[in-house]
Amino acid sequence: MLRRQIGRKFEALRKAAGITMEDAAERLDRARATLYRIENGAETVRFRQADVEQMLNLYGASAEEAELLLAMTAATRENKNWWHDYIGSGLPRWFNLYVGLEASAATIRRYQNELVPGLLQTRAYAEQVFSMPGGAVNIAEPNDVQRAIQLRMERQAILTRFSPLQLSVILNESVLRRQVGSPEIMSEQLNQIIKAAELPNVTVKILPFSAGLHAGAMTGAFSILEFPRGKDGEVVEPTVVYIETATGAIYLDKPHEAGTHSDIWKDMEGRTLNESKSRSMMQTIAEEYGNA
Known part of the structure; x- marks a missing residue:
């Protein structure tokens, strides 16, 4: 659920900024498939802080939005569910x-x-x-x-x-x-x-x-x-x-x-x-x- 929520928040920020997924991929120098997996909450995505900050800057996230998403993505690096x-x-x-x-x-x-x-x-x-x-x-x-x-x-x-x-x-x-x-x-x-x-x-x-x-x-x-x-x-x-x-x-x-x-x-x-x-x-x- 955490990853799905992160994905929806990134998607909303991207769309609010008027940026297509193709443009975002080019400007972030990342594969479109990677951004697609992020926005769909894929388990395989690993959130490095530098990458998250780059996306937040591109999408023009507010300080409050950035703080929340940095905390949420950090949690994916720390938490391991029992079934993993x-x-x-x-x-x-x-x-x-x-x-x-x-x-x-x-x-x-x-x-x-x-x-x-x-x-x-x-x-x-x-x-x-x-x-x-x-x-x-x-x-x-x-x-x-x-x-x-x-x-x-x-x-x-x-x-x-x-x-x-x-x-x-x-x-x-x-x-x-x-x-x-x-x-x-x-x-x-x-x-x-x-x-x-x-x-x-x-x-x-x-x-x-x-x-x-x-x-x-x-x-x-x-x-x-x-x-x-x-x-x-x-x-x-x-x-x-x-x-x-x-x-x-x-x-x-x-x-x-x-x-x-x-x-x-x-x-x-x-x-x-x-x-x-x-x-x-x-x-x-x-x-x-x-x-x-």
């Missing part, structure tokens, strides 16, 4: 942004049509997922697969941390019915979801087959992440829609993109079972697996 140790092994670089956004989010709404969300998976269920082609994409070594699974387990701490995020999950009934691994694994997994749903900040609802056609049928799985607001209630970080693919991910943060997915969510939520009936369905199916 997983980059290049258990954590593909394209997923790094999502983990950072997830850790910073105030609320996440997650729709899953095929699999249990990572934040609710048991280790045994996760091991089955990562054993499938595409489940361990960009992970070559067996030890790295185990590191990726461990990362998934550690991410779940955001549900029980001090001031935890609000997680709302809609699961297609197929998530419950599709057996992943053994019946014992599925029974354990469904019971874990039921237990997680007892947390005051977690809601899980089931979209039953009987709901018929719904808006999510055309989209597949997605997450909507919303972030804490500033002291005056202003939006500090725009809502982000996250969609994962077999080889990467899509991040959508334009208002109409977030709005469209919110409308899809509302349509599905209106067709779900309530929390009590959802829990009953999960308990019934968990018992079926337990007796298999």
Whole structure:
């Protein structure tokens, strides 16, 4: 989030100065691609103080703006998030942004049509997922697969941390019915979801087959992440829609993109079972697996 905020501030300063990205790149003697990465909050950018000062001077930043951006960019050199140790092994670089956004989010709404969300998976269920082609994409070594699974387990701490995020999950009934691994694994997994749903900040609802056609049928799985607001209630970080693919991910943060997915969510939520009936369905199916 810090890098994304830095990027937006630099972009706003550049545009306010009436300077195109091409002109800025030429006058700063930097590649246009580098400026693009800065303004998009790329993790790979390293902010040297001299480079930051040069940009601030070119864009005509005020003393207050300069002081703030110098402090923010300095923080990127000092801070290392816990998940950075997983980059290049258990954590593909394209997923790094999502983990950072997830850790910073105030609320996440997650729709899953095929699999249990990572934040609710048991280790045994996760091991089955990562054993499938595409489940361990960009992970070559067996030890790295185990590191990726461990990362998934550690991410779940955001549900029980001090001031935890609000997680709302809609699961297609197929998530419950599709057996992943053994019946014992599925029974354990469904019971874990039921237990997680007892947390005051977690809601899980089931979209039953009987709901018929719904808006999510055309989209597949997605997450909507919303972030804490500033002291005056202003939006500090725009809502982000996250969609994962077999080889990467899509991040959508334009208002109409977030709005469209919110409308899809509302349509599905209106067709779900309530929390009590959802829990009953999960308990019934968990018992079926337990007796298999």
